[in-house]
Amino acid sequence: MKALNMIPLFVIVPLAAAFLNSLFGRYMRRFAEVMTVVSSGLMLGLSVYARILLESAPDKILVYKLGGWAPPFGICMVLDGFSGLMLVVVNLVAFFVAVYSVGYMEKYTDKPKFFILFSLMVCGMNGVAMTGDMFNLFVFLEVASVASYALVAFGTGEEELEASFKYAVMGSVASSFIFMGIALLYSFTSTLNMADMARVLSYRHSVWVVPFAGVLFLAGFSLKAALIPFHAWLPDAHSSAPASISAMLSGVLIKTLGIYSLTRILFNVIGAGQGYLKALMFFGVISIIIAGMLALRQSDFKRLLAYSSISQIGYIILGISLGTPLGVFGGLFHLFNHSVMKSLLFLNAGAMDYSTGTRDLKEAGGLDKLMPLTSKTNLIASMSISGIPPFSGFFSKLIIIAACVQSGHFGYALCAIIGSVFTLSALMKARKLAFLGEIKDRMRGVKDASFTMKISMVCLAVMCAAGGLMLLPPFRFFIETASGVLLKGTSYANIVMKAVLR
Amino acid sequence: MTGNYSREDMSLVVKTASRLTAGIILIFGLHIILHGHLAPGGGFAGGVIIALAFVNLLIAFGKETRLSRISENVASKLETVGAVMFLAVALLGFFGGTFFMNVMTKGEAFNLFSAGTIPLSNISIGLKVGVGLFAIFLALVILERSRK
Amino acid sequence: MTLYFLCFILFSIGLYGVLRKRNIVKIIMGIAIMSYSVNLFFVLLGYKFRGRAPIDAHDQGIVNMVDPIPQALVMTSIVIGLAVMALLIAISIRLYEKYGTLDITKIRRLKG
Numbered sequence: 076m077k078a079l080n081m082i083p084l085f086v087i088v089p090l091a092a093a094f095l096n097s098l099f100g101r102y103m104r105r106f107a108e109v110m111t112v113v114s115s116g117l118m119l120g121l122s123v124y125a126r127i128l129l130e131s132a133p134d135k136i137l138v139y140k141l142g143g144w145a146p147p148f149g150i151c152m153v154l155d156g157f158s159g160l161m162l163v164v165v166n167l168v169a170f171f172v173a174v175y176s177v178g179y180m181e182k183y184t185d186k187p188k189f190f191i192l193f194s195l196m197v198c199g200m201n202g203v204a205m206t207g208d209m210f211n212l213f214v215f216l217e218v219a220s221v222a223s224y225a226l227v228a229f230g231t232g233e234e235e236l237e238a239s240f241k242y243a244v245m246g247s248v249a250s251s252f253i254f255m256g257i258a259l260l261y262s263f264t265s266t267l268n269m270a271d272m273a274r275v276l277s278y279r280h281s282v283w284v285v286p287f288a289g290v291l292f293l294a295g296f297s298l299k300a301a302l303i304p305f306h307a308w309l310p311d312a313h314s315s316a317p318a319s320i321s322a323m324l325s326g327v328l329i330k331t332l333g334i335y336s337l338t339r340i341l342f343n344v345i346g347a348g349q350g351y352l353k354a355l356m357f358f359g360v361i362s363i364i365i366a367g368m369l370a371l372r373q374s375d376f377k378r379l380l381a382y383s384s385i386s387q388i389g390y391i392i393l394g395i396s397l398g399t400p401l402g403v404f405g406g407l408f409h410l411f412n413h414s415v416m417k418s419l420l421f422l423n424a425g426a427m428d429y430s431t432g433t434r435d436l437k438e439a440g441g442l443d444k445l446m447p448l449t450s451k452t453n454l455i456a457s458m459s460i461s462g463i464p465p466f467s468g469f470f471s472k473l474i475i476i477a478a479c480v481q482s483g484h485f486g487y488a489l490c491a492i493i494g495s496v497f498t499l500s501a502l503m504k505a506r507k508l509a510f511l512g513e514i515k516d517r518m519r520g521v522k523d524a525s526f527t528m529k530i531s532m533v534c535l536a537v538m539c540a541a542g543g544l545m546l547l548p549p550f551r552f553f554i555e556t557a558s559g560v561l562l563k564g565t566s567y568a569n570i571v572m573k574a575v576l577r
Numbered sequence: 578m579t580g581n582y583s584r585e586d587m588s589l590v591v592k593t594a595s596r597l598t599a600g601i602i603l604i605f606g607l608h609i610i611l612h613g614h615l616a617p618g619g620g621f622a623g624g625v626i627i628a629l630a631f632v633n634l635l636i637a638f639g640k641e642t643r644l645s646r647i648s649e650n651v652a653s654k655l656e657t658v659g660a661v662m663f664l665a666v667a668l669l670g671f672f673g674g675t676f677f678m679n680v681m682t683k684g685e686a687f688n689l690f691s692a693g694t695i696p697l698s699n700i701s702i703g704l705k706v707g708v709g710l711f712a713i714f715l716a717l718v719i720l721e722r723s724r725k
Numbered sequence: 726m727t728l729y730f731l732c733f734i735l736f737s738i739g740l741y742g743v744l745r746k747r748n749i750v751k752i753i754m755g756i757a758i759m760s761y762s763v764n765l766f767f768v769l770l771g772y773k774f775r776g777r778a779p780i781d782a783h784d785q786g787i788v789n790m791v792d793p794i795p796q797a798l799v800m801t802s803i804v805i806g807l808a809v810m811a812l813l814i815a816i817s818i819r820l821y822e823k824y825g826t827l828d829i830t831k832i833r834r835l836k837g
Contacts, residue, residue: 083671091664097657142670210798217805224812233823237832240816244752247809248743251759254802255736258767258795267794311835617780621804706804713811717818 078128081121082139082152085162085205088114088121089198093191100187107187108177111194115170118197122166126159126553135556138207138574146207146575147271153207153571156556160407161204161335163553164414167538168326169197171531175422176319178525179429183230183317192229196222196323200331207571209257209267209344216253216332220246220299223328227316238311245298245308252295259288260344270575273344273568289345292337293354300333302392303362306385313381314434318425321377325384326418330410334388338395342561343568347398355396360490362389367497371504376424376434379505380417386494387413387460393491394475395561399482403558405474411554412459412467412542419456419535420502423449426524426532427509436505441514446523450510452536457506459539461499467542587637595637602630610703611696620699624706631711635718649719652712659705666697728769735762749817749827753810760806764799771795 092114100107129135137154140146154162173193180186199219206212224246228239261267263284264275276285298305309329313321341347341355363386370382391413394406426449427442428434443450459466462473472495479488523529544550560567586592609616610623739762742755771792777785779793817827824832 087664087668087671094657094660094664098654098661210801214801214805217809221805221808221812224809224816228816228819231819234835236816236820236823237835240749240813240820240832243809243813243816244743244756247756247813248740248759250809251736251756251763254760255763255766258763258770261767261795262770315835617778619800621800717811717815 078125078132079137079139081125081128082137082154082205083141084121085118085201086198088118089194089201093194093198096187096191096194100191107190111190112170112173112177114194115166115173115197118166118201119163119170122159122162125154126163129154129156129159129556130552133577134570134574136570136574138571138577140575146268146572147266150211151207151268151575152205153269154205155560156558157335157339157407157560158204160411160554160557161331162201164411165197165200165204165327165331168323168414168418169193169200171535172319172322172326172418172422175322175425175528175531178527179317179319179425181525182429189226189229189317192222192226193323195219196226196328200327203331204335207269209260209269209272209340212336213250213254213257216299216336217250219328219332220250223320223324226320227312227324229317229320230315232315234311234315238308238315242308242312249295249298249305252291252298256288256291256295259284259291263288269339269344270568270571273346273565274572276345277565277568285345289341289351292340292345293351296333296337296340297358298333300329300337300388300392301385302333302358302388303365303385304358306362306366309385310378310381313384313421314375314377318377318421318428321381321425322418322421325381325421326414329384329388330391330414334391334395334410338561342564344565346565347396352396352398355392356484356487359389359391359393359396360487362386363393363494364490364497367494367501370501371497373501374436376427376436376505376509377421379436379501380420380424383420383460383498383501384413384417386498387417390472390475390491390494393487394478397478397482397484398562399478400558400562401474401481402478403561404554405471405478407554407557407561408545409468409471409475411545412471412539415535415538415542416456416460416468419452419532419539420460422528422532422535423453423456426528429524429528430521436508438515439509440512441510442521443510444514445521448523448529448532452532453506453510455536455539457502459542461502462495463499465543466540467545470543470546586639591637595633599630599634602633603627606630606703606707610699613699614695620702621706623699624703625710627703627707628710628714632714635714649712649715652708652715655708656705656712659701659703659708662701663698663705666694666701669694729766732762732766732769735765738762747829749820749829752829753813753817756813757806757810760802760809764802764806767795767802768799 092110096107096110129137135156139152139154141150141152143149173190176189176193180189183189196219199215199217199222202215203212203219206215224239224243227242228235260272263281264272264279266272266275294305301309313325316324341351366382366385366389370379370386373379373382387409391406391410394402394409397403397406424434426446427439430446431439431442433439455466459468462469472491476488476491479485479491524532545553563570606623606626608623609618609626610620613619613623736759739755739757739759742758743752746752746755771794773789773791776789776791779790779796781787820832821827826832
């Protein structure tokens with residue numbers, strides 16, 4: 076099969092899996108789980124294969140025209156370095172979380188519906204990563220968002236419903252902002268295709284329409300990415316959701332819907348001026364510091380991890396908005412690392428919740444002896460996310476700090492280092508309270524997690540430890556192509572339009 | 578039979594009117610779906626009108642009598658059939674050329690049987706939206722009251 | 726131009742509803758008003774001076790039509806708004822059952 080024809084499969088296969096699940100999920104017992112695991116495994120293999128095939132394509136870009144209609148009249152799907160990176164990240168985390176959910180969702184009722192919504196969310200995220208059309212981006216963004224609103228409320232307990240309501244209201248407000256921005260850009264450029272829009276915007280300058288649309292996008296996508304001061308929904312939603320959904324939300328959803336869309340539109344369509352980049356750098360740095368401090372006083376394990384997520388997203392935004400090659404490389408590398416690390420941490424918290432029935436750190440204790448595998452993977456993930464060599468997190472944070480120093484922002488580099496200290500102390504607090512120490516009385520009969528949960532945690536831990544190998548020359552192309560796409564800026568549109576004609 | 582609150586039924590006028598007009602509303606919705614490529618409307622608008630025919634009956638007669646002949650399970654299955662039909666129409670294009678391509682003959686303009694696969698898409702979307710909206714309404718209405 | 730300003734005013738009315746009202750149903754109505762105002766704004770953007778409806782007919786040619794693309798996009802956006810609204814209402818019904826109140830200041834079990 077040609078590489079070009081594989082592109083729509085990323086949207087078709089999860090969608091078909093969701094619909095077939097919905098038809099047959101109630102009749103055969105294990106149908107939903109097997110179908111979802113098989114489809115996400117297929118997607119993982121396909122995304123790695125497509126990324127490798129991309130290296131041999133001319134200009135390293137593949138454009139698929141939906142329905143045979145050529146842009147700017149039709150919708151196109153673009154597979155380039157950045158999309159390829161996001162696809163691999165999304166499908167990797169989705170596969171391991173699907174395997175984990177086979178064991179974890181035993182505690183909830185109505186498992187087939189969970190896997191239907193899960194497949195729909197993966198389909199939406201794949202669509203966001205692949206599309207080359209502004210309104211198509213909005214549609215897939217909404218598909219993934221609505222599926223995630225429903226998934227956060229899946230347990231229908233009191234806390235889950237309250238968290239889901241807050242998340243849904245804030246997410247809808249952000250989507251309205253984004254839609255208004257798209258409407259304004261369409262009125263100015265009279266086209267919806269991203270590459271065509273970039274071309275029109277490069278020779279037509281506007282006084283207030285495009286900056287207004289840019290600010291609307293900044294507000295809307297920052298809320299989806301949970302930067303401070305738009306973060307208020309994240310701690311509630313990520314702590315009340317089932318653990319596999321917390322891992323998906325924190326690991327890939329806020330990165331695809333927030334960071335990928337924001338940087339794609341800001342760098343490749345509107346053109347990143349210094350105003351936007353300075354604002355994003357500021358948001359990133361205050362996210363690192365404030366969320367790091369807020370994580371220290373939490374006693375709920377998942378809430379602590381949620382605040383730590385906001386802090387790490389601040390790192391990614393700081394790295395990308397520096398605008399220098401080293402900065403963008405560091406930011407994207409940290410995006411890849413953080414997806415793996417944070418998913419592993421949330422899966423650990425889920426294993427603790429599954430076995431002991433509580434998420435409160437003050438009630439747990441001494442789990443190191445009762446759940447050895449969970450404890451060891453937790454150690455690997457904590458060390459990696461705090462930036463301790465030789466795990467992967469160390470390299471990405473080092474590159475970001477070096478890039479800050481290189482462009483002269485010494486204060487920001489100092490804040491990044493302080494944030495790393497906060498992260499280390501918050502995760503060490505969690506580890507000390509939950510895993511080390513004396514075994515409390517009510518924890519006596521606790522067993523370790525079930526088989527599928529253990530497999531996915533081990534695989535993610537291996538990738539966490541080996542993530543530093545991404546910097547070696549055979550693998551460096553993976554992230555270097557992605558950062559190259561962003562750094563070309565609006566002239567990237569010419570490459571896309573040339574590829575369309577092929 | 579009245580549940581835990583006493584409420585008057587809808588009056589006889591409402592019941593008779595909704596029973597008589599349900600068929601007309603259904604046919605009108607079908608007309609809008611089928612002529613989606615010639616006149617404004619299409620799958621979604623026609624689907625909403627079809628759903629409203631059933632919702633009318635449900636509101637007039639109350640949820641206990643279940644005059645509408647579609648229960649929740651049937652509604653859920655039909656909705657998925659509509660979705661699968663839509664994906665099948667899109668996949669027809671995928672195997673014939675590109676995804677979503679129009680692979681059937683496009684007849685002369687302004688005929689009913691023209692414009693390739695667009696009427697098929699309209700019909701499947703109409704089925705899905707119609708039954709889906711009714712299923713949403715059923716789910717909101719026939720909610721079991723949990724103990725507090 | 727005044728039409729666009731009125732759309733923005735409608736948008737800010739919806740935003741005010743989301744931010745300041747305490748009843749859950751009024752917050753949901755605020756979100757609905759916001760999405761309808763953005764849809765209206767988008768459709769109004771396509772207006773051409775003295776254009777007619779973008780429907781092709783036997784005798785009239787394809788001249789002097791208003792822009793049909795915003796109309797197609799707004800159709801999709803209305804469907805998306807419907808789905809979000811249905812989900813929000815379902816969540817709020819369940820919230821009322823669990824908490825016994827529709828006042829958002831009393832539904833504050835998650836803190837910190």
